[in-house]
Amino acid sequence: MKNITVIEPQFVSVFQCIGSECRDHCCKGWDITLDKPTVNRYLKSSRIEIKTLAAENIVTTRRSYENWGKMKLNTAGNCAFLDEARLCKVHSELGASALSPTCATYPRGAKIFKYEKQKSLALSCPEAARQLLSSPDAMLFEQTNYLQPEANKAQELDQEKKLLNLMCLNIVKYSGEHIDEAFYALASFLLYTGKVNDADDRVAKLEDYFAQTISSLTQGGIRQQLDQVKPDYNLQWSLLLRMQTYFGGITKLRGLPMLDHYINKLIYIQTEGAKNNDINQSMVRLENAWQSKMMPWFAERPWVMNNYIQYRIYDSFFPGDDSLTPLMKLYLLTADWFLLKSLIAASVEMVGQVDEDDIINIIYSYHSVTKHTAKSALAFVAEINKTKVNDDLSLIYLLK
Numbered sequence: 001m002k003n004i005t006v007i008e009p010q011f012v013s014v015f016q017c018i019g020s021e022c023r024d025h026c027c028k029g030w031d032i033t034l035d036k037p038t039v040n041r042y043l044k045s046s047r048i049e050i051k052t053l054a055a056e057n058i059v060t061t062r063r064s065y066e067n068w069g070k071m072k073l074n075t076a077g078n079c080a081f082l083d084e085a086r087l088c089k090v091h092s093e094l095g096a097s098a099l100s101p102t103c104a105t106y107p108r109g110a111k112i113f114k115y116e117k118q119k120s121l122a123l124s125c126p127e128a129a130r131q132l133l134s135s136p137d138a139m140l141f142e143q144t145n146y147l148q149p150e151a152n153k154a155q156e157l158d159q160e161k162k163l164l165n166l167m168c169l170n171i172v173k174y175s176g177e178h179i180d181e182a183f184y185a186l187a188s189f190l191l192y193t194g195k196v197n198d199a200d201d202r203v204a205k206l207e208d209y210f211a212q213t214i215s216s217l218t219q220g221g222i223r224q225q226l227d228q229v230k231p232d233y234n235l236q237w238s239l240l241l242r243m244q245t246y247f248g249g250i251t252k253l254r255g256l257p258m259l260d261h262y263i264n265k266l267i268y269i270q271t272e273g274a275k276n277n278d279i280n281q282s283m284v285r286l287e288n289a290w291q292s293k294m295m296p297w298f299a300e301r302p303w304v305m306n307n308y309i310q311y312r313i314y315d316s317f318f319p320g321d322d323s324l325t326p327l328m329k330l331y332l333l334t335a336d337w338f339l340l341k342s343l344i345a346a347s348v349e350m351v352g353q354v355d356e357d358d359i360i361n362i363i364y365s366y367h368s369v370t371k372h373t374a375k376s377a378l379a380f381v382a383e384i385n386k387t388k389v390n391d392d393l394s395l396i397y398l399l400k
């Protein structure tokens with residue numbers, strides 16, 4: 001028998017779908033793909049209503065075993081199996097075991113290694129986002145073990161990558177509500193990891209530098225270094241325009257109306273600056289709103305954005321595989337952070353206050369639009385990567 005370790009943050013273990021209470025149900029606005037057994041099960045169901053709805057609303061695509069059909073959405077954009085009370089008819093008539101793999105698992109997911117499973121949730125689910133952002137303990141990790149006859153058919157976990165991931169998580173954790181300091185410290189730490197190639201004492205050196213980084217964070221050294229950095233308003237402005245261009249090209253998608261509600265506030269502030277031919281004015285206005293209105297709010301709830309960035313580090317197993325350099329990945333993460341920060345700042349500037357629901361709305365809708373599929377995530381990354389100047393370290397100009 002093989003011993004399998006399961007890791008999950010607390011918000012993953014306590015998650016429960018709230019069904020009809022959900023503020024933006026996942027059974028609307030998205031393509032819902034069905035695998036071959038599910039298509040056949042619905043089309044041949046002994047329940048006449050299920051069978052009729054299936055015959056009328058499943059488009060059989062036969063693209064692959066997993067993608068054998070997809071649901072037509074009705075004029076309201078809802079899955080045809082969703083009833084008036086916003087409950088799933090398949091679930092209520094046939095039980096949870098009859099759901100397609102897509103419907104049965106969302107928003108749950110996991111990274112599988114040979115002897116380890118790292119469970120997570122997609123933040124495009126508003127309830128998952130709420131659970132993550134509302135509890136100080138949401139990112140506390142729980143570990144369990146179980147035995148199974150064979151190891152998972154997956155790569156073995158690279159122990160150094162796991163160590164780096166844990167160090168990055170802790171750097172974020174020690175930064176509290178000061179996420180700008182977390183990114184600066186991560187950049188410094190990753191630069192160092194790229195320079196230490198001496199195999200013999202690499203881990204010892206990494207541990208030393210990690211301890212120094214934490215000390216610098218807690219003693220104010222990182223803050224002092226960050227205070228020397230001058231903001232690059234042109235870079236920030238271009239990134240915001242890129243985001244607007246990208247979102248402007250999407251016509252219909254779950255989460256988009258909610259995201260648009262917040263993007264419009266940002267566009268208003270940018271338009272004011274553009275009218276006066278002064279882009280700096282808009283960027284300074286956003287930064288002032290962030291510092292004067294949001295930072296005091298976050299100081300009372302330091303876990304909110306800290307949990308979010310910890311989640312991103314954990315969920316992507318950052319810095320993870322070698323598909324991109326660690327600094328490039330950090331640049332992309334910082335760009336995401338900057339865009340979310342700008343949306344929050346624009347909202348508080350226009351409305352005068354922000355509450356937890358606004359933060360949840362911004363984060364779940366942003367994830368829904370930019371990260372729901374691998375294709376949408378890649379397209380968004382390609383868009384924001386166009387604004388990078390010189391090298392990946394330009395990320396620090398997004399922190400002020």
Ligand code: SF4
Binds near residue numbers: 022
């Ligand atoms: S988005 Fe999340 S909470 Fe809402 S219905 Fe889907 S799984 Fe349930």
